[in-house]
Each structure stands twice: as C-alpha cells, then as structure tokens.
Amino acid sequence: xxxxxxxxxxxxxxxxxxxxxxxxxxxxxxxxxxxxxxxxxxxxxxxxxxxxxxxxxxxxxxxxxxxxxxxxxxxxxxxxxxxxxxxxxxxxxxxxxxxxxxxxxxxxxxxxxxxxxxxxxxxxxxxxxxxxxxxxxxxxxxxxxxxxxxxxxxxxxxxxxxxxxxxxxxxxxxxxxxxxxxxxxxxxxxxxxxxxxxxxxxxxxxxxxxxxxxxxxxxxxxxxxxxxxxxxxxxxxxxxxxxxxxxxxxxxxxxxxxxxxxxxxxxxxxx
Numbered sequence: 001x002x003x004x005x006x007x008x009x010x011x012x013x014x015x016x017x018x019x020x021x022x023x024x025x026x027x028x029x030x031x032x033x034x035x036x037x038x039x040x041x042x043x044x045x046x047x048x049x050x051x052x053x054x055x056x057x058x059x060x061x062x063x064x065x066x067x068x069x070x071x072x073x074x075x076x077x078x079x080x081x082x083x084x085x086x087x088x089x090x091x092x093x094x095x096x097x098x099x100x101x102x103x104x105x106x107x108x109x110x111x112x113x114x115x116x117x118x119x120x121x122x123x124x125x126x127x128x129x130x131x132x133x134x135x136x137x138x139x140x141x142x143x144x145x146x147x148x149x150x151x152x153x154x155x156x157x158x159x160x161x162x163x164x165x166x167x168x169x170x171x172x173x174x175x176x177x178x179x180x181x182x183x184x185x186x187x188x189x190x191x192x193x194x195x196x197x198x199x200x201x202x203x204x205x206x207x208x209x210x211x212x213x214x215x216x217x218x219x220x221x222x223x224x225x226x227x228x229x230x231x232x233x234x235x236x237x238x239x240x241x242x243x244x245x246x247x248x249x250x251x252x253x254x255x256x257x258x259x260x261x262x263x264x265x266x267x268x269x270x271x
Contacts, residue, residue, distance in 0.1 A: 004100050006059050006083065008052070012266055013093035014041030021100065022054045029089065030065075042090035044253055044262070049089055052081075059097070061087065067253045070263035074193075075256070088263035091245075194226055200256040210248070218247045222257050225264070238268045 008020040008029070020027060020037040029037040030049035039045045046065035053060045059081045063069040070088035071079050081087075087095040198219060205215045225240035241261040245251055252258055 004054070006054070006081070007098050007100050008037060008087075009096050009098055010037075010039070011094050011096050013039065013090075015039050015093065020052075022052050022059050024054050024056075027052045027054070029095075039089060039093050042092045044090035045093065050087075058082075068259045070259065073260070073263050073267065075259055086267060088266045090266075091262045092266055094266040194223070197222070197256055197260055204254070204256055214247050218244055218255075218257055221247070222261065225261070229264070229268075234268050238265060241265045241268075 004021040004023045006022045008022065010016050010018040015038070018037065020029070027036040028048060028051045029035055029039060030047050031039060031042075031045045032047040035048065039049070044067050046067055049063075049065040049067070050069050051062050051064060053062065060078060061069065061071065061076065061081055062078045063076060067090065068075050070076065071081075072086050073088070081097050083097055083099040085097040087097070089095065201215065201219060204210075205212075221240050221244045225237045225244070228234075228237035228240060241264050244261040245258060245265075248255070248258075253262075
C-alpha cells in the first residue's frame with residue numbers, strides 16, 4: 001500500500017485536533033463509533049455522514065447524509081478534494097484537507113577505509129590476489145593554474161543575462177490586468193452565489209408550502225449576515241447566521257439557506 005498523500009484535520013468543533021490519514025481505500029466519517037473518523041457532540045452529524053475514497057488519482061468525498069455536506073461553503077454530493085479545501089459537517093464541525101509531507105531517507109553513509117567502494121580498495125574474486133590501487137590525490141589549489149583575467153571577463157559576458165526594459169514593462173502590465181479581472185470575477189461570484197441561494201430556497205419553500213413570512217425573514221437575515229461578513233464584522237455575521245437557524249421551529253436542516261448558515265457558523269466560529 002502506498003504512503004498517504006492527504007489527511008483530514010478537524011479544525012473546529014467538539015472533536016477539534018483529530019486527524020485521519022487518507023490511505024488508499026474507503027474511510028468513513030460520522031457519529032457512529034465504527035467510523036474511521038468519529039465526530040461526536042453534534043446532533044446534525046449522521047451516523048454515516050460521508051466517505052473518502054482514495055486512490056492513485058486523488059481523494060473523492062461522497063455525501064451520505066440527508067443533512068448534507070459543504071465543501072468550501074457550498075453543498076456537495078460528490079467532489080474531488082484538494083489540499084486546503086474546507087469541509088463543513090453538521091453545525092459545529094469544520095474539517096480541512098492537508099497534504100502529507102513524506103519523510104525523506106537520510107543520505108547513504110560513505111564507505112569506510114577498507115570497505116568495498118572506498119578509494120584504493122578493489123573487490124576481488126575468490127582465488128585471485130589483487131594489489132590495492134594507489135590513490136591519486138589532486139594537486140593542491142595553489143598548484144592549479146588560474147584562468148587569465150581576460151577569460152574570466154569573457155565568461156561573465158557570456159553567462160550574464162539582462163531583461164530588456166520594454167519586456168519588464170509589458171510583463172508588469174499583464175500582471176496588473178490579470179489581477180484586476182480576478183478581483184472583478186471574485187466580487188461578482190459572491191453576488192451570483194447569493195442570488196442562486198435565494199432561488200434554491202424559494203423552490204424549496206414552494207415545494208413544501210412553508211409560510212412566506214418565515215421565508216422572508218430567513219432571507220433578510222441571510223442578506224444581513226453576508227453584508228456583515230463582507231465588511232469584516234465576523235461577530236455580527238455569526239450572530240445573524242445563528243438567528244437564521246431559529247426562524248423555523250423545529251429547525252429545518254433540509255433548507256438550503258439553513259445549510260449555508262450552518263456551514264458559515266462552523267467556518268467563522270464564535271468571535
């Protein structure tokens with residue numbers, strides 16, 4: 001069996017600090033004591049909540065719970081994982097995928113005098129007598145001839161490289177343009193994700209004929225929490241997300257807005 005390349009670390013929740021090495025095969029996570037990674041103290045963690053399938057191509061997470069699993073804040077049924085991914089399970093647990101640094105072997109010990117491979121020692125066949133070869137020592141540094149000054153100067157001119165000014169300006173402009181469009185795409189993606197969550201919640205409410213007043217309040221709290229989080233007021237965002245969970249009684253873990261709020265609470269934690 002090959003060495004594991006990834007591991008799961010529980011960063012937040014009642015089981016914070018627990019780790020699971022993802023060797024090749026299937027590893028399970030859940031509330032059941034038979035799971036490879038047991039997450040206790042959270043009633044929204046299912047007995048068999050999710051599984052990790054590892055092979056030579058990487059690690060795939062598969063959700064097994066009706067309460068859902070979040071990857072980087074988004075609901076996922078099955079997804080390929082990479083180092084740094086955040087996994088939200090239940091209300092309180094936040095897991096992180098980390099790459100395992102393989103231990104390197106120490107360099108081989110050089111042969112001692114008299115051992116095979118040492119200078120001046122030859123391995124002889126049975127019945128053959130051989131004489132040790134004399135060791136040829138290099139001449140002291142003082143006896144070596146230094147290259148003429150003219151040759152040194154020529155080597156410096158040959159190996160040196162200086163980037164033209166126009167190329168430096170062009171590359172700098174390209175970096176600025178790429179960063180600008182990346183920032184625009186990131187800001188736009190947050191709004192589009194919030195609108196999509198509104199649509200998903202509206203479809204969920206219509207299918208189950210839930211009260212509109214509760215839904216309006218739930219979505220207003222969601223918008224408020226997102227605004228607080230973007231401003232950097234993480235404590236107020238956490239409180240708004242927590243208030244979302246109390247809108248419907250009993251708590252509705254199937255709601256898309258509820259799942260998002262629970263994942264953000266696990267990611268932010270009490271501030």
